Amino acid sequence: MGDDMDIGGASSSAVEDFLKETSLYLAPDPEIMENHGLEPRTAYEDQCIAKANDPVRLEIVRERILAGVNESFEMLENMGAAPGAKWGDCVSAVYTASGDLSLASSGGVVIFCNLVQYPIKFINKYWAGDATVGIKEGDVFIVNDARYGQAHNTDQSMMMPVFHDGRIVAWAGATVHEGENGAIEPGGMPSLAEQIWDEGLKMSPFKVAENYKLRRDLVTFLQNSVREPKLQYADMKVKMYVCRRIETRIHEAIAEYGVEAVVAALRMNLEDTDAEVRRRLSEWPDGTTRHAWWTDGTLRENVQIKINLALTKKGDELTFDYRGSSPEFTNRSNNSLDITVKGMLAQLFLTFIWPDIPRNQGVLAPMKFVFDNPSVLKPAFGTPNAQSMMTVFTAWSAGQVCAMKFLYSNPKKYTRVLAPWFNMINTFLFGGLTQHGEMVGNVCADINGMGGGALADRDGEHGCAPIFATMSDIGEQEFIEEEMPFIQIVSKKMMRDNQGFGRQRGGMGYQMVLAMRDSPAFGFMLTAMGAKFPNIPGLFGGYGCPTYPLSRVSGVDVFDILVKDPGSFRYSIEELMNERPFKGAKYTTHPMTLGYTLAKRGELYMISQGTGGGFGDPLDRKPEDVIRDLDEDLISHDVAWRIYRVVYDRDTLHVDTEATEEAREAMRRERIAKSKPFDAFCEGWVKDKPSGKVPYYGSWDDRSMVHAGSPDALHPAGQVNPPVIMPHPLQVKIDRLEAELAAARKKA
């Protein structure tokens, strides 16, 4: 035994080399993927910092490089062919030679680049020394497989090493939400994916360009793998030249300030951010805040899925503990990788809490994360994750609520406390043949129209921005209609009463009423939650959003109606569905989980964007603000009275201040009269397990045990056996109908 150990020890390097050279498959490396922190300083970084450590000079260098990155972002946004690029769903960034994200562009989606460090580290570790790959000046690598480091597979990133005197001194990266990726459904975010192989392209990091030229053999292969071959090629060129612009700007900075200053600036940017985040965390109170939330589906069926968070702050560290969240769904795409959760939470801090902090990876260095493994937030390698947003957005909102409960008491704030932002993809995905004969598959920019959360002293902004990109755009509808064969007959019109009520109300969401025309084969899909359980809460006595359905009017061609009887058309979902103006048409509602469905000319597909959460007690809302919302048709008379208790003249909207205060005081007294003390209430309210009326996934009162679909299917968290495998929804329907048929036959 002792001899064996000696032999092993003496030859460990040879064994490692042998294993490395003979590995059959290079999966994502846990050593890389489990570490969201900073790489240790390299000897070269130490040398550079020893020579260039004047903070003022380093700041000048940092700003110089950031200007170059921002310039490259402008290129990306303006030249990118994907709809996502046009409205800001993209980002460019600079990484250290070790791969850490040091400088992200000021615009764009931070989460994207805060995941690209993983594939760069993979390239450094596996391809740099591999004789068949290697890393040379002018090489460019590409990745989209989220398991190697992307938010989801619909994004594609390209990465270029930046050399100086034969040494890699930095990496440049560019990411675009490309949309189409050859998945089982068009648009890149397939709800129908039951296996990872249904999710389309699975690009592990590989070299796609040499000497600054894309390899057309590989490009052609990729083009043949997706529904938008021209887009694939165009945006690969764009991303490569964006990286090249960053490379140029870094070389210019080196020429002006010296390579030591550039390397030191990139490294110190990370270390300084880490230090500043720790200082700011020290200002928060120590303790734990908790928040659980539930999503209401997998995109294939309605089930209740718990996301459970305990956020603990102690000293200068913060720990996100998501244990007790739902088990993974092994044949559904709504699972989120843990790296995606971390990347999204970086976005929370860099845009909603400390927007003045440099946008880099150092922000997460003082933070720890705990997940059940496997679970819906840390799925196994073979579990689909293409619709990670269905759980990661809820995980993000739980983080937002918990963070705000730490932040409010701080005397020093860097931005304002905010009620939850709306967080769901209430937009249409589309695919098929356009009026120009092009095959397309992508997503509408209305994804960016999420309502903003209310602030302590200000209402939230309507249709403002998505949680993952505060500086994005909802696009020009007319521009989209020039390219796509559908029209938004009602567009950007606020949905009345779709409001997060509060002393300050959430920013509201607008309606989208779509109809297809001018295509022989074109369809829509929806990939959103929240038709049964709302997506977000309010804050400190404010209410959350309502639930959101898909409404459809079929068996009608509204374009004919608009020609023959335009007066019969109604310009809101509420009127169209409640007044039913088209005789013979079929009016139906559905959850927001429409699988790709071919559309017929002139049939209506209707949804609403969501509202941000309200802040504070609605009875404290200024009556004049309620009247303003009423006057702008944002709320109905019913809401003005039932929620806000404002008394006014319905013709003049003149407020009766005294009667309003009396009505509000009466409502407060009613609250007291109809409420119970907490302990007495809990005696009647709290049950020891879920009701069983709804399939339930996740913990109940004990986060170490999770339910897997029913009250009695209870397993230790992370050890759900058998794993959750959902039946095919059509089979469920067939089984139910066959049972009904058998019962009917027996009765007959």
Place this chain on the structure above:
Amino acid sequence: MKVFITSMLTIDLDSERWECASCGHDIGSARDNYKKGLLVREREPSEIHAPILDAKEYEFTFAPDPDWCRILEYCCPNCGHLAEVEYLPPGHPPAHDIELDIDALKAQWAKREPLEKPALGPDFVAPPHSH
């Protein structure tokens, strides 16, 4: 010294008590769950988020499904102001959502000046018009 923990709840560091920010009512020990000192009311979700579509005609109406969701309202027993609203599946235990280390809080605020009102944070300043 009072610390503004939420817009409706303060902690008096001297007495170590939760208090209503609206009326000053004593809510309970700051080392305990503040919800224990409040009154709670269960609301059917459509009482707040009323159906926008005709509930007689449609399954999905913009109102949450009561089998999936209930709303708990927590108010001050003295003044009736809402301090918190919690959305839960029916029967789910309410969260102990704010549990602070009171000793650490006292040590932290021993070095700070008392605040007369909550600090809102920096105001938004619109950038100058550029075209």
